[in-house]
Amino acid sequence: MTAIKRKIERFVALHLDGAPPNINKSKFVHDPLWGTIEIYGHECSILDTPLLQRLRQIHQTGFVYATYPSATHTRFEHTVGVMHIAGRIAGTLRKRHPEDVSEKTQQRVRLAALLHDVGHSAFSHTSEELYGTRRDLSKLLQTGGEFEGKGAGEVLSYLVVTSDAFRNFFAQIRKYYEIEVEIDDFAPLILGRADPKNQYEADIISGPVDADKLDYFPRDGRSAGIELTVDIERLLHCLSIESEVKDSKQYRRMVVRRGGYNAIQQLLFARATLFASVYHHHKVRACDCMVKAVFEYFGDKGLKFKKNAVHGGTALESAADFLLLTDQDFFNEAYSHKKSDTAHQLIHDLLYRRLLKRALIITRNTVQDFNDDNQRAGYAQFYNLKENATELRRLAEKIRKRAQFSIDKYQVWVDIPRDPSFKKAGEAKVNLSSGDGRPRLVELEKVIPISQWVDTYQHFYAQSFLFGPPDIQIRAKLARAAIEILREDFGLELNRDAIAHDLQDRVN
Amino acid sequence: MKSISTTNLFGDEFLSAVFANFSDRKLKFRTTESELMEIFHGLLKNRAYRAFAGQYPFDSDGPEPKSKALSDAFASLQQSRLVGRLNPDLVVYHISPALMVRYKKFIEPKLSREKNLILQLARDVERKLSSAQ
Numbered sequence: 001m002t003a004i005k006r007k008i009e010r011f012v013a014l015h016l017d018g019a020p021p022n023i024n025k026s027k028f029v030h031d032p033l034w035g036t037i038e039i040y041g042h043e044c045s046i047l048d049t050p051l052l053q054r055l056r057q058i059h060q061t062g063f064v065y066a067t068y069p070s071a072t073h074t075r076f077e078h079t080v081g082v083m084h085i086a087g088r089i090a091g092t093l094r095k096r097h098p099e100d101v102s103e104k105t106q107q108r109v110r111l112a113a114l115l116h117d118v119g120h121s122a123f124s125h126t127s128e129e130l131y132g133t134r135r136d137l138s139k140l141l142q143t144g145g146e147f148e149g150k151g152a153g154e155v156l157s158y159l160v161v162t163s164d165a166f167r168n169f170f171a172q173i174r175k176y177y178e179i180e181v182e183i184d185d186f187a188p189l190i191l192g193r194a195d196p197k198n199q200y201e202a203d204i205i206s207g208p209v210d211a212d213k214l215d216y217f218p219r220d221g222r223s224a225g226i227e228l229t230v231d232i233e234r235l236l237h238c239l240s241i242e243s244e245v246k247d248s249k250q251y252r253r254m255v256v257r258r259g260g261y262n263a264i265q266q267l268l269f270a271r272a273t274l275f276a277s278v279y280h281h282h283k284v285r286a287c288d289c290m291v292k293a294v295f296e297y298f299g300d301k302g303l304k305f306k307k308n309a310v311h312g313g314t315a316l317e318s319a320a321d322f323l324l325l326t327d328q329d330f331f332n333e334a335y336s337h338k339k340s341d342t343a344h345q346l347i348h349d350l351l352y353r354r355l356l357k358r359a360l361i362i363t364r365n366t367v368q369d370f371n372d373d374n375q376r377a378g379y380a381q382f383y384n385l386k387e388n389a390t391e392l393r394r395l396a397e398k399i400r401k402r403a404q405f406s407i408d409k410y411q412v413w414v415d416i417p418r419d420p421s422f423k424k425a426g427e428a429k430v431n432l433s434s435g436d437g438r439p440r441l442v443e444l445e446k447v448i449p450i451s452q453w454v455d456t457y458q459h460f461y462a463q464s465f466l467f468g469p470p471d472i473q474i475r476a477k478l479a480r481a482a483i484e485i486l487r488e489d490f491g492l493e494l495n496r497d498a499i500a501h502d503l504q505d506r507v508n
Numbered sequence: 509m510k511s512i513s514t515t516n517l518f519g520d521e522f523l524s525a526v527f528a529n530f531s532d533r534k535l536k537f538r539t540t541e542s543e544l545m546e547i548f549h550g551l552l553k554n555r556a557y558r559a560f561a562g563q564y565p566f567d568s569d570g571p572e573p574k575s576k577a578l579s580d581a582f583a584s585l586q587q588s589r590l591v592g593r594l595n596p597d598l599v600v601y602h603i604s605p606a607l608m609v610r611y612k613k614f615i616e617p618k619l620s621r622e623k624n625l626i627l628q629l630a631r632d633v634e635r636k637l638s639s640a641q
Contacts, residue, residue, distance in 0.1 A: 142565050149567030149575055193569040202570060246571040253571070364589070377610035380520070380588035387519030387580070419583065427542060427572075445540055452598040459587045491613075 004136040005159060007320035012051065012165035021045040021172055029080065033219050037084040042177040043114055047080075049169070051118060051160070055079055057326035061220055062123040063287030064278055066353055068224035071278075075117050075124065078215055086113035086211035088236060089204050093254065097241045100252060105201060107181045112189035112205045116212065119156025121322035122330045126288045128153050129418075130295055130322070133389065137319035147191070154190055154206065156319065161187040196251045200241050203254035208428040209235070209264065217270045224278050228270040235263035242431055242439040255429040255441055264428055264444055268454045276461040280417045286356045286467050289413035294330070294346045296393075297410055303343060305329070306336040346410060356411065358500040359475040360466035360482050364459075366498035378490035383464065386416035395485070399466065402481035405474050412478060416464040476506035483507070515560065516618045520581035522563045524590065525619070527603050528611035529630035536594070536602045537637045541579060542572055547636045549573035557629055559622060 001009075024044035031037050039047065046052060055075035064071040086109045094101035121127040131137060132152030140147045140155060147155045160166060162183060170183055188194060192206035204211055214232055221228035238260030244251045256264060278284070295316065298305065304313030305325060314321040334347035349355070364370050367379055385392045392414055400412040430447060432440040445452060466482045468475040479499055486492040499507045517525065549568070552561050564575040585591040590607040594600040619626065 143562045145565070149565040149573075151576070191569065192567065196571075199570060244571055249571075251571045364587075370589070373604070373606035373609045376589055376604065376606035377613060380524075380585065380590050380606070380610050381614045383584060383588050384519040384521060386584075419580070443540065443542060449597050449599050452593060455583065455586065456593065456598060462587050 002136070004140070004318055004320050005163070007318050008156070008159045008323070009163050009165055011320060011323045012160055012163040015051040015054065016049055016165055016169050021169065021176070022048040023176060024048070031077065031081060031084070033081055033215070033222060034084050037080060039080070039083075040110075042173050042179055043083065043110065045173055045177075046111075046114060046170075051166075052076070052079070052114075054326050055117065055120065057328045058120055058122060058124060059327055060124060060216070061223070061279065062126045063284050063291075063350075064220075064224060064281070066287050066355070067281050067283040068226075068278065070225055071220070071223040073219060073223045075120050078219060079114060079117050081215040081219060082116060082211045083110050083113040085214050085232075086110055086204050089211060089214075089239060089254075090201075092236050092239055093200065093241055100198075100200070100241050104181060104185075105198075107179060108186040109189065109201055109204045109211075111181060112186040112201075113211055115161050115187075116154070116157055116190050116205060118160050119153055119158075119323065122325040122327050123288075123291055125153075126291050127322050127325070129389075130292065131156070131316075131319035134317070134319040134322075150191055152319065154192075156323065158187055158190045159320075160323070161190065196249045199251040200254040207254065209239075209254075209256065209267070213267065213271075217267060217274065220274055220278065221270060224274075226273065226278060228266075228273060230266045230270050231263045235260045235267075238263070240431065242429075242441055244429070244441050253429055253441070255431045255439070256444070257431050261430065261444070261448065265448075265450050268450055272454045272458045272461075275419065275458060280461070280463065282358055282361075282463070282465055283355060285415050285417055285465060286358075286413075287350060289415050289467055290346065290350050290356060291330075293410040293413070294343070294350070297342060297346055301343075305333055342408070342410070354470070356413065356467040357470050357475060357502075358465050359468045359479040359503065360494070360498050361500065362464040362466075362486075362492075362494065362498060363462065366494055368493035368495050374491055375493065378486075378492040382486065382490045382492060383416060383462075385414070386418050386464075392416065395489075396466075399478055399482045399485055402485060403474070403477040405477050407469055407474055411469045413467045414464070414482075415467060417462070472502060472506065475500065476503045479503055479507045515563070515622050517563070517615065520584040521615050521618070522560065523578070523581040523585060524607055524611055525615050525626050526630045526633055527585070527591065528608055528615070529627045530603060530634050531631075534603075534634045534637065536600055538600050539637055540599075541582060543637075544582060545573050545575060545578060547633055548575070548578055550636075551629060551632050557625065559625065560629065 022045050024041045026041055027039050027044055029037050029039060058075045059065060060073045060075050060078045061071050087106055090101055090106040090109045137152055139145055141150060167183055189202050189205040192202045194202035218228060218230055238257045239254055240257055241252050242255045244253050304315045306313045314324050316322060331347060331351050334344045337344040367375050369375050396412045396414045397409055400409055428444045429441045430444050432442055466478060468478040483494055548564055549566050551557055552564060564578045566573045566575045590604050590610060592602050592604055594602055
């Protein structure tokens with residue numbers, strides 16, 4: 001067993017407590033998005049474990065709540081929502097294709113949905129960016145690795161669910177509730193992996209129009225107070241299963257019939273709106289940088305997060321170590337350090353919203369002449385730094401040093417947001433059958449270039465930032481230094497709009 | 509296949525290098541992201557391009573291979589308008605002269621032995637891309 005798997009074993013054992021599962025009857029819970037949700041007894045038993053309850057302490061959208069005050073929803077309600085909607089998708093498909101979809105299918109997809117985010121750590125996708133690059137996990141994700149091309153979060157969730165500790169726990173659940181589904185029947189769905197004849201099960205959990213997206217787009221929008229229209233009921237009614245032959249294998253896939261086009265378009269626009277106005281809001285990005293600053297500081301100083309001090313704390317060297325952290329654990333860490341310590345201050349700046357501020361905004365519109373080939377070339381080279389965290393930090397450090405102000409490096413960040421999702425709704429397979437009973441499956445983007453339009457729209461909103469401390473003098477110096485360095489290193493000429501509004505009269 | 513990229517390129521630099529080595533007649537092409545996935549997945553499995561296999565880890569589960577790294581690289585080039593889409597339907601892509609500028613200025617200096625191999629790969633990708641006509 002590899003080191004990461006050993007660590008995950010320990011984490012799961014710790015969070016299942018070795019105690020027998022709570023025994024439950026079915027329960028009904030109320031959800032602001034879906035209304036009444038039924039949770040079956042065996043699902044309640046899993047939800048009752050600390051392994052799932054910890055998701056109550058992880059905000060679904062990281063620090064979005066620092067800008068949209070009501071976006072305080074957590075991974076927990078999202079998890080319950082995804083389970084519900086996965087079950088509904090399977091139910092719809094079952095009505096239409098009883099030969100393919102059985103009650104056991106519904107059980108499988110609901111369990112996979114229930115556990116799909118169990119590997120999340122503090123601040124959700126913010127920490128995913130960090131643990132995804134830890135050596136032990138990145139080795140598994142790279143070419144030739146055991147989980148080549150998979151997402152970091154989904155691999156951690158899969159490893160949790162397939163750990164021996166969870167298997168032992170689940171064996172008790174199976175026995176008591178007399179359910180036939182086994183872990184290996186549903187855990188691979190978290191990775192988007194299924195037998196070709198059951199590909200639709202993987203599509204429900206991890207596909208272009210999966211239960212995850214159908215829950216988080218409307219849930220995040222509603223919680224943030226952003227009006228979004230996604231006609232999920234209509235979409236559900238337009239899902240079906242069709243066969244597709246590829247490399248002489250027959251895949252039974254979930255597809256969308258013509259009547260669902262409009263709902264997918266709404267889903268694409270919802271995504272674009274959420275990215276432009278919520279997930280990539282500059283204050284949210286500033287918070288993300290501040291979280292990274294805390295982890296960087298701990299790394300530099302060799303400090304350990306004291307959570308589970310009984311185990312000596314964790315230095316977060318392994319991706320699995322991040323599982324020990326929830327948002328609350330992160331904030332509680334401040335109290336392991338004296339008030340005057342940098343660690344305490346960095347964490348409390350986040351807790352009490354003393355945020356970094358923009359010094360520069362770098363977009364296609366703030367480049368002096370984006371029609372100039374040299375400028376576009378330089379911009380592209382700069383924009384590509386988002387793929388290399390080390391180079392990005394090096395640039396921030398160069399700016400800090402050039403500014404010649406005595407501020408520490410944890411307060412200067414160049415931020416180029418990345419898009420975390422790649423299974424796009426435009427890739428959904430649609431059935432263009434003319435009613436002769438023979439399916440004709442095509443990707444939506446080949447029928448209506450809606451996803452291309454939305455991508456193009458989204459490109460106009462992409463913004464990168466230079467963040468610095470609130471002090472205007474310091475940020476003005478940082479802005480001046482950055483303008484010089486971007487000119488020298490990338491040949492980029494920025495216009496006045498690139499300078500943060502409150503610094504405009506201080507930067508020549 | 510266990511192979512890590514031997515180039516110094518990261519992010520969208522590798523895709524830029526491939527596009528920059530297209531011949532003049534392929535500066536416009538019609539494609540979709542999934543077609544690009546198929547093309548690169550097929551070619552990078554080839555032993556000849558082993559050195560580049562690490563550039564794009566592919567999730568090969570399901571009927572279509574998918575690579576987040578390739579998807580991100582293609583999106584980045586469009587965001588920077590080094591690769592653009594042509595009206596009215598935005599389904600034909602064109603390679604901007606700015607991509608050549610970037611290649612010459614920033615990317616080519618990072619390449620050494622693999623330069624010829626990239627040229628060969630560019631020819632292979634070109635051959636597999638649908639025609640823009």
